[in-house]
Amino acid sequence: MPLRFLPKQKLALATAIYWFLLFYIIAALFFWFVKLRQQNEQMANYKLMELVADDPSYLQKVDKITTEAARKNTQFIGEGVTFFLVILIGAVFVYRAVRRQFRVAQQQQNFMMAITHELKTPIAVAKLNLETLQKHKLEESKQQKLISMTLQETNRLNTLTNNILISSQLEGGGYKFTREELDLSAMADKMMAEFRQRFPDRRFEWEVVPGLEIKGDALLIQILMSNLIDNAIKYSPKAGLIRFALVSKPAGPCIIVTDEGEGIPDEEKDKVFKRFYRIGNEEVRKTKGTGLGLYLCKKITEDHSASIHIEDNTPRGSKFIIQF
Numbered sequence: 001m002p003l004r005f006l007p008k009q010k011l012a013l014a015t016a017i018y019w020f021l022l023f024y025i026i027a028a029l030f031f032w033f034v035k036l037r038q039q040n041e042q043m044a045n046y047k048l049m050e051l052v053a054d055d056p057s058y059l060q061k062v063d064k065i066t067t068e069a070a071r072k073n074t075q076f077i078g079e080g081v082t083f084f085l086v087i088l089i090g091a092v093f094v095y096r097a098v099r100r101q102f103r104v105a106q107q108q109q110n111f112m113m114a115i116t117h118e119l120k121t122p123i124a125v126a127k128l129n130l131e132t133l134q135k136h137k138l139e140e141s142k143q144q145k146l147i148s149m150t151l152q153e154t155n156r157l158n159t160l161t162n163n164i165l166i167s168s169q170l171e172g173g174g175y176k177f178t179r180e181e182l183d184l185s186a187m188a189d190k191m192m193a194e195f196r197q198r199f200p201d202r203r204f205e206w207e208v209v210p211g212l213e214i215k216g217d218a219l220l221i222q223i224l225m226s227n228l229i230d231n232a233i234k235y236s237p238k239a240g241l242i243r244f245a246l247v248s249k250p251a252g253p254c255i256i257v258t259d260e261g262e263g264i265p266d267e268e269k270d271k272v273f274k275r276f277y278r279i280g281n282e283e284v285r286k287t288k289g290t291g292l293g294l295y296l297c298k299k300i301t302e303d304h305s306a307s308i309h310i311e312d313n314t315p316r317g318s319k320f321i322i323q324f
Helices: 008-050 058-135 140-172 184-198 218-234 293-303
Strands: 180-183 203-208 213-216 241-249 252-258 307-312 318-323
Touching: 008 058, 058 140, 140 184, 140 218, 140 293, 180 184, 180 218, 184 203, 184 213, 184 218, 184 241, 213 218, 213 252, 218 241, 218 252, 218 293, 218 318, 293 307, 293 318
Parallel strands: 203 241
Antiparallel strands: 180 213, 241 252, 252 318, 307 318
16 A cells, blocks of 8 residues: 555554564664674683693683684774664654655645645636626626626635646756746736736735846746745735735845735745645644645746745735846
8 A cells, every 4th residue: 555545553663673673683682682792702701611721822812812803803893883873863763754655645635635726726616706797687797796706716726726737847957948028027027916916905016126137938937936926815814915026136026925924934934835735634624725835936046047035024925036
């Protein structure tokens, strides 16, 4: 049975068996070390008993036998310590590799559960809205509202599928990266206007310095900015302000996305960029997501020789900063 399908009880049993076998191997190593030392001492005693006391070279032979016995004891100690260290290093490596594999498998399983829900929800909503439009003659305002909701869900579905496909291609080296002159300011203005249209009930503010350009892949840069804004929307209260800034720094263009959510603990600030990683317990987490958005942000910034880091927003929330 693959490791990712093992329940926690079986993992605990496997861990217990692992530690039992490890201690058994170490105990066996010490047992044979003691036995070899005893055998060495017995052989030395037998050789000493065979010596003749009035032999002119008696003392030289005694010294030779005791020296050889001491040398073998030293050899046994050296070999024992070497095997012991090899066993410990191997045991630690195997244990960490298995635990890491289990964590990755668990994250992948959580991802599959999340992606199933994330895919079904927009499809179900869009289907329901279209069926409502088909079966009922609604007022123009209600029709436009349903159409707007359907577009939001299809945009959400499009973003989700893009994240999955691009993540897979970037991870496998199958994405053909292009470098072209991009008007970052125009792209940012257009994207923020689209987000305001898609989410009319959310508060957006943006500041974009005109004329800022970079060399990069247009699709990846769009996904980068979109994921940052989408992340701010997910983790901010509905009345919270989402700010986007594109400013010029001495090093180059800098993107700053600020939200007023719960914030990210310091110990989690680096972990959130890992693939499939999400803060909190997967079983009780309510925020939608797959754990790919920020991973893609990190990957895309690295591919564009840029950096991304998180700072605390004042008085609450998070601030994502990308420096090109």
